[in-house]
């Protein structure tokens with residue numbers, strides 16, 4: 638009992654604070670890899686489909702930081718653990734959909750990805766909220782959402798089915 642009391646006595650806010658600072662500093666040693674994989678422009682969604690400059694810029698600024706190998710890493714991606722969390726999103730996003738590798742998807746898969754793009758934009762899931770907090774310009778207005786979903790829909794072949802009915 639006595640030793641527990643002694644232990645708790647030592648467990649002051651100051652010690653907790655120092656421990657947290659030490660943990661934070663040690664975390665900074667584990668940096669994320671920011672080298673973007675090479676890009677073959679001949680396989681790129683925008684290069685191949687040639688949308689209008691307005692649409693191309695909406696897709697580039699709203700989606701390419703995660704869904705391509707053209708990620709731009711802002712200063713806070715130097716700070717762990719935020720950096721780990723962001724890198725995780727990028728890896729996951731590229732795995733689901735990488736606009737740079739568009740022509741490597743067969744036409745049914747392309748159609749499915751287009752359908753998912755429309756659904757995700759309509760539901761306000763993409764671009765992710767955590768992204769638009771820091772990238773205000775990428776927060777799509779209703780008009781921009783419509784421009785983008787109309788465009789994605791116009792490329793569809795409907796091989797992957799119709800998708801969810803619109804709410």
Ligand code: HEC
Nearest residue numbers: 699700703726729730733734750753754757763764765768
């Ligand atoms: C901050 C990073 C980020 C941005 C920006 C972003 N996404 Fe995503 N996206 C993700 C992640 C992470 C996933 C996978 C996890 C999930 O489904 O939520 C994903 C998944 C997807 C999927 C696949 C969903 C599925 O059901 O498999 C589509 C389609 C998609 N995003 C489209 C877009 C479009 C279109 C934009 C731009 C308007 C965009 N995303 C912007 C991170 C992002």
